[in-house]
Amino acid sequence: SKTNQQQQEQQLYKHYSFIHAGIIQREETSMEEEIAGRHQGCFNLADVMYFSKRGCEAVAEDEVTRRFSSEELVSWNLLSRTNANLHHVSWQLSVVWVTGILIRYCLLMPFRICLAVFSILLLVLATTVVGQFPNGRWVSYFYGCHCRENRPQEGGICVANHTSPLDVLILATDGCYSLVGQAHGGFLGLIQKSCMQTSRHVLFDRSEMKDRHLVRKKIREHIADKAKLPILIFPEGTCINNTSVMMFKKGSFEVGGTIHPVAIKYDPRFGDAFWNSTKYSMMTYIFNLMTSWAIVCNVWYLPPMVKEEEEDAVHFANRVKAVIAARGGMSVLPWDGGLKRKKVKESFKEEQQKKYCQIVIENGSVGNGNVY
Amino acid sequence: MLICVSSFFFSSVSHSQITRLYSRFTSLDKGENGTLSREDFQRIPELAINPLGDRIINAFFPEGEDQVNFRGFMRTLAHFRPIEDNEKSKDQNGPEPLNSRSNKLHCKKCEPSYRSNYFSFFVLRMMVGVNISDEQLGSIADRTIQEADQDGDSAISFAEFVKVLEKVDVEQKMSIRFLH
Numbered sequence: 209s210k211t212n213q214q215q216q217e218q219q220l221y222k223h224y225s226f227i228h229a230g231i232i233q234r235e236e237t238s239m240e241e242e243i244a245g246r247h248q249g250c251f252n253l254a255d256v257m258y259f260s261k262r263g264c265e266a267v268a269e270d271e272v273t274r275r276f277s278s279e280e281l282v283s284w285n286l287l288s289r290t291n292a293n294l295h296h297v298s299w300q301l302s303v304v305w306v307t308g309i310l311i312r313y314c315l316l317m318p319f320r321i322c323l324a325v326f327s328i329l330l331l332v333l334a335t336t337v338v339g340q341f342p343n344g345r346w347v348s349y350f351y352g353c354h355c356r357e358n359r360p361q362e363g364g365i366c367v368a369n370h371t372s373p374l375d376v377l378i379l380a381t382d383g384c385y386s387l388v389g390q391a392h393g394g395f396l397g398l399i400q401k402s403c404m405q406t407s408r409h410v411l412f413d414r415s416e417m418k419d420r421h422l423v424r425k426k427i428r429e430h431i432a433d434k435a436k437l438p439i440l441i442f443p444e445g446t447c448i449n450n451t452s453v454m455m456f457k458k459g460s461f462e463v464g465g466t467i468h469p470v471a472i473k474y475d476p477r478f479g480d481a482f483w484n485s486t487k488y489s490m491m492t493y494i495f496n497l498m499t500s501w502a503i504v505c506n507v508w509y510l511p512p513m514v515k516e517e518e519e520d521a522v523h524f525a526n527r528v529k530a531v532i533a534a535r536g537g538m539s540v541l542p543w544d545g546g547l548k549r550k551k552v553k554e555s556f557k558e559e560q561q562k563k564y565c566q567i568v569i570e571n572g573s574v575g576n577g578n579v580y
Numbered sequence: 581m582l583i584c585v586s587s588f589f590f591s592s593v594s595h596s597q598i599t600r601l602y603s604r605f606t607s608l609d610k611g612e613n614g615t616l617s618r619e620d621f622q623r624i625p626e627l628a629i630n631p632l633g634d635r636i637i638n639a640f641f642p643e644g645e646d647q648v649n650f651r652g653f654m655r656t657l658a659h660f661r662p663i664e665d666n667e668k669s670k671d672q673n674g675p676e677p678l679n680s681r682s683n684k685l686h687c688k689k690c691e692p693s694y695r696s697n698y699f700s701f702f703v704l705r706m707m708v709g710v711n712i713s714d715e716q717l718g719s720i721a722d723r724t725i726q727e728a729d730q731d732g733d734s735a736i737s738f739a740e741f742v743k744v745l746e747k748v749d750v751e752q753k754m755s756i757r758f759l760h
Contacts, residue, residue: 231600231758231759232756256632256707261755262626267621267627268601270625273607273608552628557630557631557709558709562711564707565709
């Protein structure tokens with residue numbers, strides 16, 4: 209019955225992730241099918257239409273930018289932040305909503321704030337004195353940990369999909385890790401500084417190129433020493449909204465250790481755990497968390513994986529990514545999470561042009577014969 | 581404002597479609613000033629890697645302007661709405677709907693002007709990038725014009741262009757299915 213329950217949960221998450229009430233119905237045909245299939249692949253004026261249509265589809269709705277904002281829910285969970293004027297609110301529903309507000313803001317939140325203040329003071333004090341990492345239960349969260357026998361015991365690298373800093377908290381309550389991540393300022397920076405005093409963590413700035421090499425070197429040294437804690441890394445490099453797993457950066461997959469994949473999936477019905485750092489500061493995010501119903505999270509520890517002989521780091525990274533996405537009921541995207549902040553590289557456009565040329569040159573003839 | 585837009589486009593565009601597209605418009609509008617600039621479009625990765633991406637982006641902007649408002653945004657996208665059955669039997673004397681077949685083809689900004697070799701060469705160049713030499717590209721462009729040119733004036737008129745595309749299901753190729 210345990211596997212039955214797991215299956216049911218997975219189905220549930222799949223339902224919420226994949227039933228996306230979208231704006232348009234996208235064509236799923238590839239460039240090859242559209243262009244080559246039509247007319248022996250010669251250049252045709254109508255090829256322009258293929259690109260035009262694809263382009264306009266991307267304007268109306270695209271797969272990448274919607275991962276960087278909160279997931280749109282199929283049915284409203286009485287939080288006004290997830291409504292965005294898309295659901296009709298009747299007066300009966302409004303009454304229920306107001307009741308919800310009273311419960312969340314007047315009951316749950318003050319209680320959580322008291323706990324938070326207490327825990328944070330304790331954290332700062334304790335880390336300077338004792339050197340243990342206490343767990344702050346200042347958000348009510350429930351987590352189900354599955355397959356705990358797969359937890360990293362000694363050394364190794366733990367990789368997981370990333371949705372918010374909460375991921376760290378949740379995993380840390382179930383084991384101790386050395387963290388690798390982006391250095392932040394402000395409130396989160398304060399927490400990071402406190403944690404730095406208790407164990408060895410690697411903080412870096414993602415925009416610094418030399419930092420990356422240094423990080424890789426440090427990771428190698430760390431896992432070579434079996435007495436050290438396992439490292440926790442989020443290869444996506446940034447927070448994604450928990451509906452899909454984006455490109456895993458190959459850095460952690462080429463240092464050659466055992467990889468322990470972990471899938472983390474939040475139930476969106478109770479609260480939105482995604483930290484949209486471009487929109488909300490850490491304090492606003494915490495406030496939103498405290499005024500949600502709850503944070504419900506499922507954590508799956510997956511069997512350890514090792515890079516095979518002939519495999520390269522990118523292929524290995526994709527393999528791990530696929531396993532995590534399958535378990536968590538999320539889709540897989542080849543796009544880089546870094547596109548949240550920076551533009552896509554020109555080389556990808558050149559790839560598309562090259563692909564088009566290949567179709568037109570290989571099948572048809574560029575130099576002679578029919579154009580249609 | 582949303583009501584104005586919906587009356588502009590006949591009753592077949594649903595309120596929820598407009599709301600969704602407005603939500604999309606505001607999410608693209610990073611500057612939060614009610615208009616989109618070219619950078620806002622280029623931030624969409626799938627559009628940025630499209631060989632004709634720049635040309636498509638230009639189609640949204642009115643002549644010589646750098647900002648597009650929601651009305652302009654909807655107007656360009658409306659070209660891609662499929663023709664509904666009930667629209668086909670509409671009053672023949674009424675104004676031609678934006679998404680009619682000939683408007684899809686004739687959209688001056690969306691379609692390259694095939695009236696001169698220069699423009700077709702330019703669009704071809706955008707699609708193939710650096711992978712084909714100038715000479716080869718020139719000869720393709722020439723041949724394309726020659727094949728379609730019926731009246732021998734070394735240019736393709738709109739009527740000739742339409743004839744060329746008779747075999748192509750323009751309605752299906754240039755339609756985006758909007759969900760309700």
